[in-house]
Amino acid sequence: MNHKLIELEILRYRPEQDQEPWFQNYQVPCEEDWVVLDALNYVKEHMDSSLSYRWSCHMAVCGSCGMMIDGDPALSCKTFVRDLPERAIRIEPLANFPIERDLVVVMDDFVEKLERVKPYIIREEDKPLGEGEHLQTPAQLAKFKQYTLCINCLCCYSACPQYALIPEFIGPAALALAHRYNQDSRDQGCEAREDVVSANEGIWDCAFADACSLVCPKHVDPASAIQQMKISSTIGWYKNLLGLKRS
């Protein structure tokens, strides 16, 4: 297979040694069907074992390997070197998150927000297992299926200008997950999530920049989830005002 020498410009940060992050360059002989992750693995195995980054599945389903590649958030296992311009590839940790070490970011804020939106089936009464499955037609499944596809890669948070400016913003992935449950015919937890979802730092801090949906590697379209919730939340608010049940 053909090898081509590609330059990687990687943002390093070792908290015990560095005051600030700095760029380190590597020349990597890349094969023609490599992804950026393959190049990083080459660096780690042959040139610099201290380079730290997260990765696992190499098939864009685990969500570990999100990072900034030439200024845009992407999965390094799904970004092909052949698709990038012919110059040094700039690799940095995901934007809008503190850097823990090299390309590893601190994800605590996201995890906390994910938990906050109550992303699980909430029912008044649980159906006994002996009665079998809840019936759910393909049409009912289609209503929320798209929003189940999030792999929690955090690329949307890195792209979102609101999250960059307003750290309290709950953010695209967490809100999309709330919408996923709200739309699931088996769930009755819309009201339970309402306080969190329609708080200022919930859907209303979203300015519909749509950057999240543009970068989402799984085409979840979190922006659509948020706008739909804005509408349903508003209608619900008016219904409430008029003394009608929310939904």
Next chain:
Amino acid sequence: MNAKPYKREIPKSTWYLGRRRDILHMLSEISSLFIGIYAIILLWGLTALADGPGAYQLFLQRLTNPLSLGFHWLALAFALYNSISWFNLTPKAMPVQLGENFVPGYLIVAAHYVAWACASLFILFISGVIANG
């Protein structure tokens, strides 16, 4: 403690200048400023109308000064930009599901243009009726 996370700051007032998509987004946001000012001008016009034909004529005359014209062209451009980009995004906010499938986005966008055209025609018609009647 060994851990010392590093926070990268972004410039709060100029962050969007680095990328075309971000600039366009900010322009879309800033359009609200122009549309807001236009709304105030309309209100001003309404009060002038209430004060009588003389006051209204004066208002119309003031509108023709070059600064005002410049503003109105700009506001129109922003309003169009905002409306068109907004219409293009409507399928996301209001998906229409038919069975297992979704109505294609372009149909929803088209429906908005049609509604806009109808609303505009209706207003023109009513203005015509009032002007002639």
Next chain:
Amino acid sequence: MNVVKADIVIIGAGGAGLRAALAVAEHDADLKIALISKVYPMRSHTVAAEGGAAGVIKEGDSLEDHFNDTVSGGDWLCDQDAVDLFVNQAPEELIQLEHWGCPWSREQDGHIAVRPFGGMKNERTWFAADKSGFHILHTLFQTSLQYPSITRYDEYYSTDLMIEDGRCQGVNAIEMRTGLMHLFQAKSVIVATGGAGWMFPFTTNGAIKTADGMAMAYRAGVPLKDMEFVQYHPTGLPGTGILLTEGCRGEGGILVNKDGYRYLQDYNLGPPDPWPRKKAMELGPRDRLSQAFWHEQQKGRTVTSRWGEVVHLDMRHLGEKKINERLPLVRDLAKSYVGKDPVHDLVPVRPVAHYMMGGIHTDIDAATPIPGLYAAGECACVSINGANRLGSNSLTELLVFGGRAGRHAAEYARENPSSSPEDHILNQAQEARQRITDMFLREDSGENIALLRKEMSATIESGAGIYRTEDTLRETCDRLLELRSRYAKIHLEDKSNVFNTNLTYTLEVGSMLDAAIAMAYSALHRKESRGSHQRLDYTNRDDENYLKHSMAYYQGSEEPRLEYQAVVITRSPPAERVYGGAGK
């Protein structure tokens, strides 16, 4: 040294670990659970499973059929009491998942849909498009968020089990963020750390599948059972090893060699038509399909591609609509990674190391021989999979045995408060920590850990691949012991504390070496061919001498001690495995 006290510690937060945590939380809300994982739970490799989870729910299917398919699929090495329990509990577990929100694919009337799968007489594989593992994992993880008794320790790398007074009372784990070692002290411990595919050069497995839990239990004195049985998945993408689900074939995909010929009919899996047909041709068991590839390769009938020898998976006749609906991920993967669109092109595939049937020896309650220590999931071996696992049994296995491990570990914790003096356990923890600290202090011996790992995987592939002989196995065994002694001198190039992946990489290689040694020696001493363990020098199945499990016991730098344990046979005596035309 910081000590975290809990009632139950669970190591690994994939499907089995999360299911265990949920079982404990539901069984007894007062028990404090410490759920430790070296990655965030949604990164666990359960996420990559595609095809589905088997469970009997349709008319015309029966528990007896599922039992028989599993036992014969496992070439009669399965413990039949365990398989009985497994098939019985499977449907309920899958319904529980549905109640927890798993977006199973449905029939038009809203009932669960099932698809045909390899080696199964009837359709019983529940699926969620072709991302079943992803949906199962996320459902379990998100459901777990509502239980306050579960405290997660994300990105803590576990290193050593604490066995004190003959029972397991905790584990040491490195907090990746700070590099500090913590002792997690508990009344019972569940290991759910997954398999060891990463020891092979080509695997469907992610980088985190490094036998850590297997090695920890092994070093603590628990035997590793049936390690020689390694499943090669017949349809992995060449180069990357990325998995293309068996569901491709369940939906009607076929395998052809360089002549466009459906070669499986030459290997007792035919006749080719009618197609699709259960338990025949491409829906035969995985070991047979992978072995057929090897034979085709020997005959020179495989396709030479830029990634090496492959065969072709043909799904063109399925049509775009069906592929988009049922195999969307497969289409995306094939297009992205090998540039072929299954709707229009033949997709190159080859067998790739995929699953470890063997693992930590447990009984039917997920308990290891060490009191207080349990194991579930791919890292464990009950055994329900025997010598060859049927596709879609392992996702169900996570649920059934993850749940059992949780409930039994909870009962044990309730009934057995700790009696050991705390400073004894702490001393042991500090001693174990020293092993890691020594790596930081060691001088450069000239060994490169990445090269050592490559040597390890190369010798495993050449000596202990799909087909094995006495000579190749012996060479691999010797080589592995040699690599292990070189590993004992390994130093760390990166001596930092914060998120040191050079350290974790190095420790993972150590885990894989231990597991590989157990595997190679178990294979060397099993002088028969059964299921996925195929010997060119002993081509037949030998029920007289080998209807038993291999149990490898850790002997440090020496070769493992092998013992054997009889397989539990209840009502299905060993017979011939029949697939193809006669396999009804």
